[in-house]
Amino acid sequence: MALIAALIAAALSAQPGKLVLGKDAGADLTLRAPAGAQVALSASVGTVSAPTHAGDHWSARFTPPPLKSPSVALVLAQIERDGARQLWWLSIPLSGSDTMVIETRPGASVRAEVAGMTVGPVTADGSGTARLPMVVPPGVNTATLHITDKLGNSSDKQLDLEPPPFSRVRLAARSPGASTAAPVEVEIFVVKPDGTPDDDAKVELKADEGEASVRKRIDHGVYLGRYLAPQGKSGSARLEVKANGQLAAMELPVTMAQVTIAQPFWRSALASEQPWSVSAGLIVGGGGTFDGAGAGTILLEVAVRLEILPLEAVLDLGPSWFSEVQQYDANPTNSERARSQSRLGQIGVRLGRQLVQGVDGHATLLFGLQDQLIDRIPPPPAPRISQDGWTPRFALALGASIQLGPGRALAQVQFDSSASRIAGLLGSLSSVQGMAGYLVTVR
Numbered sequence: 001m002a003l004i005a006a007l008i009a010a011a012l013s014a015q016p017g018k019l020v021l022g023k024d025a026g027a028d029l030t031l032r033a034p035a036g037a038q039v040a041l042s043a044s045v046g047t048v049s050a051p052t053h054a055g056d057h058w059s060a061r062f063t064p065p066p067l068k069s070p071s072v073a074l075v076l077a078q079i080e081r082d083g084a085r086q087l088w089w090l091s092i093p094l095s096g097s098d099t100m101v102i103e104t105r106p107g108a109s110v111r112a113e114v115a116g117m118t119v120g121p122v123t124a125d126g127s128g129t130a131r132l133p134m135v136v137p138p139g140v141n142t143a144t145l146h147i148t149d150k151l152g153n154s155s156d157k158q159l160d161l162e163p164p165p166f167s168r169v170r171l172a173a174r175s176p177g178a179s180t181a182a183p184v185e186v187e188i189f190v191v192k193p194d195g196t197p198d199d200d201a202k203v204e205l206k207a208d209e210g211e212a213s214v215r216k217r218i219d220h221g222v223y224l225g226r227y228l229a230p231q232g233k234s235g236s237a238r239l240e241v242k243a244n245g246q247l248a249a250m251e252l253p254v255t256m257a258q259v260t261i262a263q264p265f266w267r268s269a270l271a272s273e274q275p276w277s278v279s280a281g282l283i284v285g286g287g288g289t290f291d292g293a294g295a296g297t298i299l300l301e302v303a304v305r306l307e308i309l310p311l312e313a314v315l316d317l318g319p320s321w322f323s324e325v326q327q328y329d330a331n332p333t334n335s336e337r338a339r340s341q342s343r344l345g346q347i348g349v350r351l352g353r354q355l356v357q358g359v360d361g362h363a364t365l366l367f368g369l370q371d372q373l374i375d376r377i378p379p380p381p382a383p384r385i386s387q388d389g390w391t392p393r394f395a396l397a398l399g400a401s402i403q404l405g406p407g408r409a410l411a412q413v414q415f416d417s418s419a420s421r422i423a424g425l426l427g428s429l430s431s432v433q434g435m436a437g438y439l440v441t442v443r
Contacts, residue, residue, distance in 0.1 A: 011031065011032050011088070012029065012030075012031050012075070012077045012088040012089070012090045013029070013030050013031075013090065014027040014028065014029050014030075014062065014075070014090060014092050015027060015028050015030070017092065017093075018092065018093045018094075018095065018137075018195075019064050019092060019093075019094050019095070020094075020095045020097050020135055021064055021065075021067050021068060021069075021070075021071075021094050021095065021096055021097050022068060022097040022098075023097055023135075024064065025063070026061055026062050026063045026064060027061075027062045027092060028059060028060075028061060028062075029041060029048065029051075029059065029060045029061065029062055029075065029077075029090075030057065030058065030059050031051070031057075031058040031059070031060075031077050031079075031088065032056055032057060032058070033053075033056060033058055033077075033079045033086075034056060034079075034081055035053060035055050035056050036081060037079050037080060037081040038078075038079070038080040038081065039051045039053070039058050039077065039078070039079055039080075040077070040078045040080075041060050041075065041076065041077050041078075042075070042076050043062060043073045043074065043075045043076075043092075044072075044073060044074040044075075044167050044170050045064075045065045045067075045071055045072075045073050045074075045094070045166070045167075046062060046063055046064045046065045046073050046094075047062070047063045048060050048061070048062050048063075048075065049061040049062075049063075062075065062092065064094055065094075067094075067096070068096055068097060068098045069096045069098075069136075069163050069164050069166075070093075070094060070095055070096035070136050070137060070138040070139075070140070070163050070166070071094045071096075071138060071166040072091050072092065072093055072094060072138050072166060072167075072168060072191055072195035073091070073092040073094060074089070074090075074091055074167070074168075074169075074170040074189055074191065075089070075090040075091070075092060076088070076089060076170065076172055076189070077089075077090075078172070085174050085175055085176075086174075087172055087174060087187050089170075089187070089189040089219075089221070089222055091189075091191045091195045091196070091197065091221070092195070093137060093138050093194065093195030093196075094138065094195075095135050095136060095137045095138065096134075096135070096136040096137075096138075096163065097133075097134070097135050097136075098133075098134055098136075099131050099132065099133050099134070100112075100131070100132045100134045101129060101130075101131055102124070102129070102130040102131075102132060102145065102147075103128055103129060103130075104124050104128050104130060104147050104149075105124065105128050105149045105150070106124055106125065106126050106127065106128045107123060107124060107126075107149070107150045108123070108124045108128070108130070108147055108148060108149045108150065109121045109122075109123055109124075109147070109148045109149075110122055110123075110124060110130040110132065110145065110146070110147050111132075111145075111146050112132055112134065112143045112144065112145050112146070112159070113143060113144040113146070114134060114135070114136060114140060114143040115136070115137050115140045117135075119132050119133065119134055119135070119143075120132055121146075134161075136161055136163065137194065138163075138166070138193060138194055138195050139192065139193035139194030139195065140161065140163070140194075141160065141161055141162075141163060142158055142159060142160055142161060143158075143159045143161055144156060144157070144158060144159070145157050145158075145159050167246065167248065168190060168191045168192070168193065168198075168243070168244070168246045169188065169189065169190045169191075169201075169241060169242075169243040169244075169246040169247070169248045170188075170189050170248055171186055171187065171188045171189070171205075171225070171239065171241050171248055171249075171250055172186070172187055172250070173185070173186050173187075173227075173250070173252055174186070174187065176253065177252060177253035177254060177255055178210075178227055178228075178229045178237060178252050178253070178254045178255070179229065179254070179255055183211075183226045183227060183228040184226075184227050184228075184252070185224060185225070185226060186205065186212075186224070186225035186226070186227055186239060187218075187222055187223070187224060187225070188203055188205065188214070188222070188223040188224075188225055188241050188243065189221055189222055189223075190203060190221050190223065190243045190244070190246070191221055196221075197219075197220035197221025197222070198221050198243075198244070199217060199220055199221060201221070201223070201243045201244050202243065202244060203223045203225075203241065203242070203243045204241065204242045204243075205225040205226075205227070205239065205240075205241050206239070206240050206241075206242075207227055207237055207238065207239050207240075208237060208238045209229070209230050209233060209237055210227060210228055210229045210230045210233065210237060211226075211227070211228045211230075211357050211358075212225065212226070212227045212228075212239060213225065213226050213358070213403075214226075215406075216405075216406055225239075225241070227239060227252065229254045233254050234254055234255060235253075235254060236251045236252060236253050236254060237251070237252050237254050238250075238251055238252075239251075239252055276304065276305065276306055277304070277305055277441055278302065278303070278304050278441070278442050279301075279302070279303045279305075279312075279407060279408070279439035279440065279441050279442065280300075280301065280302045280303075280439060280440060280442055281300075281301060281407065281437055281438045281439035281440055282298065282299070282300060282301070282437050282438070283297075283298075283299045283301050283316075283410065283435050283436070283437030284296075284297065284298050284299075284435065284436065284437060285297045285299075285414060285433035285434055285435030285436070286433060286434060287431055287432050287433030287434055288431060288432065288433075289322060289325075289427070289428070289429055289430060289431040290427075290428070290430050290431065290432075291325055291427035291428065291430075292325060293322045293323045293324070293325045293340070293429075294322065294323035295320060295321070295322050295323075295429075295431040295433055296320065296321050296322075296433075297318060297319070297320040297321075297433060297435070298318045298319060298320075299316045299317065299318035299435075299437075300316070300317050300318055301314060301315065301316050301437070301439065302314075302315045303315075303350065303439060310351060310352045310353060310360070311349055311350070311351055311352075312349065312350040312352070313347070313348075313349060314347065314348045314349065314350050314364060314366065315345075315346075315347050316344070316345070316346045316347075316348075316366065316368070317344070317345050318343075318344065319341065319342065319343050319344075320341065320342045320343075320344065320370075320429070321340075321341055322339070322340040322341065322342075322429060323339075324337050324338065324339050325337070325338050325340075325427070326338075327425070327426045327427065328426075334378070334379065335379070336376050336377055336378040336379065337376070337377040338374055338375065338376050338377070338424070338425055338426075339374070339375040339377070340372060340373070340374050340375075340425060340429060341372075341373045342370045342371060342372050342373065342429055343370065343371045343373075344368055344369070344370035344371075344393060345368050345369060345370075346366040346367060346368025346369075346393065346395060347366065347367065347368060348364055348365050348366030348367060348368075348395070349364070349365055350362050350363070350364040350397075351363050351364075352401065355400065358402060358403040359400060359401070359402045359403075360400060360401045360402075361399070361400050362397075362398075362399055362400065362401060362412070363396070363397070363398055364395075364396070364397040364398075364399075364412070364414075365395075365396060366394070366395040366396070366397070367392070367393070367394055367395075368392075368393050368395075369390055369391070369392060369393065370390070370391060370393045370418060370429070371388055371389070371390050372388060372389055372390075372391060372418075372422050372423045372425065372429060373386070373387075373388045373423070374386070374387050374388065374389075374422075374423040374424050374425045376424050376425075385424060387423040387424045388423050389422045389423035390422075391418050391419045391422045392418070392419065393416060393417065393418040394416075394417045394418075395414055395415065395416045395417070396414070396415045397412040397413065397414040397415070397435070398412060398413055399411050399412025399413060399435075400412070401439075404438070406440055406441060407438060407439050407440040407441045408438070408439055408441070409436070409437075409438050410435075410436065410437050410438065410439060411434075411435070411436045412434075412435050412436075413432065413433070413434055413435070414432070414433050414434075414435050415431075415432055416429070416430055416431045416432075416433070417430045418430055
């Protein structure tokens with residue numbers, strides 16, 4: 001936990017935050033990371049020097065590429081210590097710098113408006129040639145020319161700058177390789193044409209083999225993906241990301257799992273991205289008891305799972321309500337009505353197996369206690385009798401879960417069994433209910 005806290009404290013920055021190609025020599029990169037960590041920095045264009053540090057303060061130098069056209073450097077910092085890897089991203093907009101040659105009338109005054117800035121005016125020479133020293137930020141495709149000749153006649157026209165395309169997406173894995181038993185997390189960094197992080201990108205992650213998907217955005221312009229290698233895969237896998245028409249790819253080493261208890265029958269589509277994960281949410285249901293009463297239940301569920309096994313430890317807490325039933329003793333004329341409620345707590349284990357990509361079938365076995373609150377209403381003039389009592393309970397649930405947003409939707413049929421003749425209820429609250437809910441993965 002101390003390592004995680006230290007890595008979270010890391011922060012990557014550049015000074016200056018923007019550069020002009022051909023004019024600025026570079027930018028100083030700074031990073032806060034544990035002194036004992038292994039730190040590597042790289043950029044999509046240009047070069048980054050080997051990092052040095054004084055305590056937890058790391059520094060490196062970014063040198064832009066020898067280009068003239070505008071671009072964006074996507075800088076990645078990888079921090080590794082004790083087998084954990086943290087990724088930090090930064091974009092450095094690189095403005096293009098070049099001289100634009102304009103053909104016009106001799107002696108004409110020429111100026112340009114580019115990205116809200118004025119360039120010039122300059123005067124065309126005797127052959128009608130004007131040279132404008134242009135600085136064009138990334139994402140700017142046009143400029144406006146203002147030309148005034150010697151007679152005072154003015155004209156404006158749009159100028160297509162025709163900047164060449166540059167990469168605006170990059171990806172990296174949070175671990176050195178993938179395993180056939182557990183997924184690997186992949187971070188995808190996307191920027192807009194001007195180099196600022198893109199929080200609304202349409203991101204797709206694909207793999208030549210195995211299962212790949214994008215889960216959610218975790219930071220400005222940073223999206224979290226997930227890759228699970230197919231059974232029996234070894235060597236490497238090619239991951240390809242597409243974001244707003246931009247493409248990027250990487251090769252990821254794949255190793256066979258050393259632990260085989262979960263393969264292949266126990267393969268789960270909902271394997272976590274951490275060594276363990278926690279889900280929490282609400283599950284509601286409705287149905288009926290075997291004695292004819294209607295039943296409804298609301299459960300708060302917390303589930304903890306291990307990465308390598310498709311097993312979850314489950315804790316359920318919540319109330320149930322039941323419709324009124326008629327119950328009889330040995331003398332049918334002495335029938336009475338009974339209204340029931342219960343409060344229950346149960347623990348158990350859920351086993352999941354992948355049915356199709358992103359969908360698990362599951363079986364859950366649960367044991368616990370329930371406190372039955374019974375209102376018995378005998379024939380008048382006898383008074384109402386309220387009693388409560390504790391009884392063990394057993395439950396079996398069969399259903400399916402599907403990945404959805406930051407968690408999973410769950411649907412199941414649950415069979416509950418409890419003892420008879422508790423707290424004056426002649427029958428039992430054993431029931432069959434259809435249940436549905438949503439669990440958010442909180443870690």
